[in-house]
Amino acid sequence: MTSALKAKTLSVAIIGAGIGAEHLQAYLQLPESFRVQVVCDLDDRKASEISSPHGIAVSANLLDVMADPSIDLIDICLPPHLHFEVAVQALKAGKHVICEKPLVSSVSEADDLLRVLAQSGKQLFPVFQYRYGPATMQLQALIDNELAGRPFAASIETHWNRGADYYSVPWRGTYASEQGGAVLCHAIHNHDLLCRFFGPVKRVSAMTATRVNPIETEDCASISFEMLNGALASSSITLGAANDTTRLRFCFENLTVESGTTPYAPAIDNWVFTAREKESQPDIDRVVSAVKCEHFGYAGFFDAIAEALSGHTANIVSATEGRQSIELVSAVYQAAKEQRTVTLPLDTNSDFYHSLHPFSGEQS
Ligand SMILES: NC(=O)c1ccc[n+]([C@@H]2O[C@H](COP(=O)([O-])OP(=O)(O)OC[C@H]3O[C@@H](n4cnc5c(N)ncnc54)[C@H](O)[C@@H]3O)[C@@H](O)[C@H]2O)c1
Known part of the structure; x- marks a missing residue:
């Protein structure tokens, strides 16, 4: 992005220091746009390993990070089952959110998340790099x-x-x-x-x-x-x-x-x-x-x-596209499970709307 387009440098918290390490390397290429303020991971050693060479703070407490008013953007690099809860928390805390794939664990969760997003005045970017x-x-x-x-x-x-x-x-x-x-x-x-x-x-x-x-x-x-x-x-x-x-x-x-x-x-x-x-x-x-x-x-x-x-048209991944990606996976799992062709959009009454694996607990 040219500096003419830049509105402000965004302060970022990376949550999760696995693939978060690659996110950090990418932010470092864009110093005019992003400053990584903290890397948060339950594993202190893992967080320090990636952050200390760059003088970045570490935290093991997600709630402290969410409560910090100086952070603009929460970048979720956590295991998939934690994405929904943490994305909702971050939006409600007034942060923009980047979330690693898969965005959430079902189409109904995606719809709940989009509702929270609509009320937040913030933006949500599912990762498809x-x-x-x-x-x-x-x-x-x-x-x-x-x-x-x-x-x-x-x-x-x-x-x-x-x-x-x-x-x-x-x-x-x-x-x-x-x-x-x-x-x-x-x-x-x-x-x-x-x-x-x-x-x-x-x-x-x-x-x-x-x-x-x-x-x-x-x-x-x-x-x-x-x-x-x-x-x-x-x-x-x-x-x-x-x-x-x-x-x-x-x-x-x-x-x-x-x-x-x-x-x-x-x-x-x-x-x-x-x-x-x-x-x-x-x-x-x-x-x-x-x-x-x-x-x-x-x-x-x-x-x-x-x-x-910064308010400019950009080739972003929209929250709706993140939802679509989950709906497509759900349709694939339903088609495989029921051995038939599945037509989109998924019916909101379908078990596969509410869960990617609605029958995973059953004996096959
Ligand atoms: N876009 C891509 O190409 C790509 C590549 C790899 C992984 N991913 C996605 O990134 C996400 C993370 O995958 P990964 O391979 O980095 O996993 P990982 O297990 O290597 O890292 C996850 C980190 O989250 C930390 N963590 C767990 N719960 C926490 C909590 N409550 N608070 C703070 N930290 C916590 C763990 O300690 C761990 O270090 C997954 O959703 C995965 O699908 C995407």
């Missing part, structure tokens, strides 16, 4: 220049490798605390990119399985989507690949888009944009090469938030 990078900016520029055309079909691979080490963290792998498996916690980013470029989902069918690790939640899935505009997409997910690969392919009427394979920041790769009609290729290449990207990943995401909070 994969959206930020040169490749996604290039694709957006091609769409804006009407060089893509209608979306036809897409394929998405989230083929990552997670083993015993990863699941040694107690909150992972259970319905009670992680809330879901690879659909909710890993492929959610890539499904967000699908919706970003192909629009909202109309209906889904899905199969899920737990085949890689001895956990409660799914670690493999195969999903088919029909988008509201009629385009089709498929998503293949496993946590049992030999390495970590994210691969996206979007076929539009006039353009086919292929990502690289960088797993956690696909938008920093060189994507290949191929015209269907050879004579359009120079126009495509011209638009792609004109794109300039200053910040990507978390830094790009935070930079867009700083712009939005």
